[in-house]
Amino acid sequence: MAGGPVIKMKYGRVSVTGPEQCAGPQSRQGFKGNAGLPDAAPGADGTFGCGAKTPEEHLRNVFGKKMGFTDQDIVALSGAHTIGRVFKERSGACPFGYGEQAASKYTKGSCIVRKDKKSGCGMVGGAAWTKNWLTFDNSYYTDYKQAMDDDDLMWLPTDACLHEDPEFKKFFYKYAGDQAAFFQDYASAHKKLSELGCKFDPPAGFQI
Numbered sequence: 001m002a003g004g005p006v007i008k009m010k011y012g013r014v015s016v017t018g019p020e021q022c023a024g025p026q027s028r029q030g031f032k033g034n035a036g037l038p039d040a041a042p043g044a045d046g047t048f049g050c051g052a053k054t055p056e057e058h059l060r061n062v063f064g065k066k067m068g069f070t071d072q073d074i075v076a077l078s079g080a081h082t083i084g085r086v087f088k089e090r091s092g093a094c095p096f097g098y099g100e101q102a103a104s105k106y107t108k109g110s111c112i113v114r115k116d117k118k119s120g121c122g123m124v125g126g127a128a129w130t131k132n133w134l135t136f137d138n139s140y141y142t143d144y145k146q147a148m149d150d151d152d153l154m155w156l157p158t159d160a161c162l163h164e165d166p167e168f169k170k171f172f173y174k175y176a177g178d179q180a181a182f183f184q185d186y187a188s189a190h191k192k193l194s195e196l197g198c199k200f201d202p203p204a205g206f207q208i
């Protein structure tokens with residue numbers, strides 16, 4: 001619906017009835033306090049939760065060693081930041097947060113998903129990586145310099161390492177020049193990701 005590739009996978013997520021069925025914050029060995037999800041930035045001591053000293057090492061620890069993704073997969077999956085936003089109240093990785101007053105200039109009122117302007121899912125606010133953050137395209141790769149220069153857009157250390165690391169950047173610039181290649185590699189990596197997240201007993205007839 002946002003304009004990205006069709007991914008041949010079953011959509012949705014497994015229902016839970018309480019927090020005891022969720023992955024705990026320490027659920028992945030070697031990661032601190034975020035269920036093995038990547039850290040937006042290193043801690044005060046300069047290291048990431050997994051002990052990595054650089055963002056590229058952190059991404060390869062999280063997505064490579066723990067989940068089995070290749071460098072190509074990592075660069076393609078990171079392109080998901082073509083959509084969505086960062087909130088002060090959630091990750092805390094940016095100064096922009098919930099509501100009109102705390103919004104960045106690209107996430108205010110009229111551009112927003114939620115037309116009733118109430119708080120909750122789809123509310124105004126936060127900061128995005130791209131200006132058109134409801135459209136899935138390759139602008140994450142083509143417009144990264146704008147994102148770096150504009151205080152109302154996001155560019156995390158883990159985004160920056162994708163155009164700095166010698167291996168990652170081959171894919172980064174390929175996707176900047178070729179949206180079809182991005183869509184194809186993104187769809188394949190996202191399907192792998194969905195299979196990792198679908199380790200449950202599906203009902204009869206349920207196809208992943």
Ligand code: HEM
Binds near residue numbers: 039040041077085093
């Ligand atoms: C490369 C390492 C990654 C880092 C460090 C990272 C970091 C973040 C952070 C800090 C946020 C903001 C959360 C908030 O404040 O609400 C975020 C949001 C998001 N991330 Fe990532 N992420 C990474 C990889 C990925 C991957 C692999 C995907 C999907 C394939 C992804 C998809 C998204 C989306 C769609 C959002 C927006 C969510 C929303 O609008 O509520 N990210 N990410």
